[in-house]
Amino acid sequence: xxxxxxxxxxxxxxxxxxxxxxxxxxxxxxxxxxxxxxxxxxxxxxxxxxxxxxxxxxxxxxxxxxxxxxxxxxxxxxxxxxxxxxxxxxxxxxxxxxxxxxxxxxxxxxxxxxxxxxxxxxxxxxxxxxxxxxxxxxxxxx
Numbered sequence: 001x002x003x004x005x006x007x008x009x010x011x012x013x014x015x016x017x018x019x020x021x022x023x024x025x026x027x028x029x030x031x032x033x034x035x036x037x038x039x040x041x042x043x044x045x046x047x048x049x050x051x052x053x054x055x056x057x058x059x060x061x062x063x064x065x066x067x068x069x070x071x072x073x074x075x076x077x078x079x080x081x082x083x084x085x086x087x088x089x090x091x092x093x094x095x096x097x098x099x100x101x102x103x104x105x106x107x108x109x110x111x112x113x114x115x116x117x118x119x120x121x122x123x124x125x126x127x128x129x130x131x132x133x134x135x136x137x138x139x140x141x142x
Contacts, residue, residue: 010056012074013055013056013070014056015032015036016036016040016050016055016070016073017050017055017056018033019033019034019036019040020036020037020040020047020050020051022037023037023040023041035077035080036077039073039076039077040073042076042106043073046069046073071117072113075113075117076109078116079095079109079116080109083095088132088135088136090136091136091139094112094136094139094140094142095109095112098111098112098142111142112139112142115135115138115139116135119131119132119134119138
């Protein structure tokens with residue numbers, strides 16, 4: 001069962017805020033909290049949001065034109081899980097090759113975010129499982 005299934009937007013955002021707060025206070029982190037805090041630490045541009053009262057209620061609609069920091073960070077977490085488990089098969093190799101070419105694992109993830117978001121959007125729109133082959137093709141094209 002996916003970790004985030006059944007949680008509201010506010011509950012998911014609260015998880016990010018709690019992980020960041022514990023990280024900043026140097027408190028022990030659960031494994032998922034450590035993963036979340038690591039992603040946040042790589043995105044200092046989001047730190048002030050996560051320390052503000054608007055974090056739980058801010059809307060990030062496509063019409064508003066602003067990127068959704070929670071979606072962005074969640075995509076990083078999803079990519080890291082895919083790479084760690086090599087699911088879909090071959091993604092770990094693609095990530096390693098991109099990391100070598102771009103010189104940084106985080107930069108490789110950023111390159112991979114758009115294809116992941118696209119395949120998830122198409123899956124949601126069609127009501128079908130994500131098309132792993134199309135996803136891998138897009139990633140290989142990077």
